[in-house]
Amino acid sequence: MKLGPINSLSISSTLAVSMTALVLSACGGSSSDSESNGTPDNSLPINACETSLGLVQVETASNLIFNVEQQYTAGQSATIIAGMSAGQSSGMSFKWQQLSGPIISTVSENSPLLSFVIPEPGSYSFSVTVTGNQTELTETVNIDAGAAIAQLNINSDHQVVEGNGVSLRLQRINGQVANDIEWCYFSGQEINLDLTNEERPLFTAPTVSTDSIIGLKATGQVSGQSLSDEVFVLVTNEPSITSPYFDQPVARTYSYNTESSYADIASSCVYSTQLQQTCEIVDLPLIGQMNNAENISSVMDRVVVSHDWMGKNFETFLTQADPNSDFIKLLQSVTAVVISYDVRPSFYWVATGAIYLDPEYLWLTPEQRDSINEAPDYRSDFGNELQFIMPWRYVKDNNYAYSSVERTERQTRSIADITPSLASLLYHELAHANDFFPRSVHDTLIGPTLIDDFYRRTDSNSLVSDQLQNVDPLTSSEMYGLASVSFQGTDANATQKAYLPSDITSFFLTDHANDFYAYSSTREDAAMLFEESFMSHRYQIQRDVAVTDTTDLIVDWGQRGRVGSAELLNRAAFVIDEIMPEVDGKTLLNALPEPINMAAGINWYDNIAITPVNSSNPARVSGLEAISTEVERRPVQTGREHKKLPPLIRQ
Known part of the structure; x- marks a missing residue:
C-alpha cells in the first residue's frame, strides 16, 4: 500500500523529523522500501485451461444470484459467491449464515464470497442477507x-x-509437495502469475468494469498420480480512487462492531481510497477523548476489519492477555484500529490517528491465515555492502520467546502463542501514538484535525521523543550515518564499507541506545526504549541485541536486556513516565534483570542460553537445531522488521 501526501505534497524519508515534517511511523512484519502494494515483479502469462469444471449460476426470485461449484467434496476448500444481477457489489453489505448441515468454520461471512472447508459429506444450506x-x-x-x-x-x-495483490497457496498432501505443478486460467481474462514459488502464485487483480470471477486451476503429480483443483477469486469493481492519502487500492473494510456510533464513519476516515480530507477530531476523536472510554468495548467500537475473525481475535487478546490494561490505556491515543488482509507491515499514521495491524500477528486457525494476502512487499537490500549486522530476538528462559509457523504447515495457535509477538508490536506502535498524543494532552487538543495539533506540538518540540533528546540525546555520528545506509537506502561511503564489527561495537557502546534502529529517527529511539522495557516488565521476555559479521554471525559484542543497564536508566525512565505515568519508570527499570553479556567469538545462535552463571561459556539449548534458520534469520536486523514509510511534508 502506498500512502499519499497531505495537500498533494510530496513524500520523502523517515529520518529524524524536523518541524516541517509529519511522521508516519511504521514497524513490524516484513517491509517495503519501494512503496509496493504487493504487485508481483516476476509475473508471466499462463495458458488457458483445456478443461475445467467452473461454477454454475443459480438464480433466485430476486436480483440476487449465486455462483456455486459443480462439485463439493469433504476436506476441500470451497466457495459460494453471491452477487447482484447488475454485477456490482460496491456499497453493499453481505452477511452469511449457515442454516443446516455439519457445522463449518467460516472466515468470510461478511463478503460476497463465502469461503470455507467442507468438514464431511452431507447437505448444507446457507442464507445471505x-x-x-x-x-x-x-x-x-x-x-x-x-x-x-x-x-x-x-x-x-x-x-x-481490483488492482490489489492476490496470493494463493497449494496445500501439500501429507507433507509432500506435488511435482510438475502447472497453473492455467479459465476466466474470460488472461492472467499473469508470479510463479517464483509454484506453491504460492501471486498476481495483481485486473481492472474490471463489473464484479468478475477469475478461475484458476492447478495440476500436479503426487505419487505418480495426476491431481488437480480449482480456485476462484472474485474481483470487485470499485469507485475510482480520489484520495490523496490512499492512492492505491485497499481492501474493503467495515466496523467490527456494527452497532458502534462510529460504524458509519470509521472506515471511511482511516482506510478509504475516497478520503479526500482528513476527518476532524469532532467527527473521529481519539478514543481517550471520550468520557469513560478506558475499556475494551470502547476500543472495539473503533476496530475496522476486512474479516470478522480479525476483530474477534483482537478482542480475545485484549481480554485474556492484557491483565494490567496496558494496551487499553495506550489505545486511548488512537482514533481507530485497522486490521485488514492487505496491511503489511503494521504502522501508525498521524494523518488518520489510527494504527494498522498486520493480521499475521492474530490468526489462530489455518483457515484464518488462508484469508491473509501473502503478496510480499519488495524492497532493496539496504546496507548489503556493510561488513556488520545487528541481529535481535526476544528470549525467555534461555530460549526463543516465540517462533514462526511455516505457511506450509496447517497448524493452530492459541492466544498464548501469539501474545509475545503481538504484545511487542503493540507496545511499539502504540508508543508512537502516545509519543505524538499522550493522554496528558488529550484535553488540550483543539484541532480541527489531529494534523493541526501535531504541527503545534512539533513546532514547540513537545513530543515525547523531542523531549527525550533534551534528557540524553544519542550522539554517535557514525551510527546515525550507518542507520541512514541500513534503513533509508543511502549509499555507503568507503569509510562505512570498511567498518568492522569491532568498530561498530565501539561506536554503539559509547552511546545510550538500546538498538541500532534507534538511530533511524528520534521517534524510533523512544519507541524502542518503551517496547523493550515493557516486554521485560510485563512478560519477563528480554531482548537480545548484538554486533556480528554478515556471514557466520559471530558475535563481536552482544547483550541481553540492555534496557536495564544503568546508562540507559534516565532515557528509558523518561519515556515510560511520559507514556505510561501509572508506572514509575525508574522503579520499573531498577526491577528488571541485570543485562547479561554474550560471549564474543561465539555464533549468534549459540549465544541463546546465557545466564548470570554461565554467560562466559554459553551452552546450546537442546533442540535448538529444530528452529528454522530461515525463521530466525528473517528479522536479522531490526530495520528489516520496520516499514519504511516516509513523512508527509508541510509547506
Missing part, C-alpha cells in the same frame, strides 16, 4: 458435498478489490 443502496434481500442456497477424493487443494478462494 444483502443490504445497501436502498436494497435489502435475503436468499437461501443449498449444496451437497460428496466423500473425499484424491485431488489437490488450493487455499483459498478470495474476494479482492
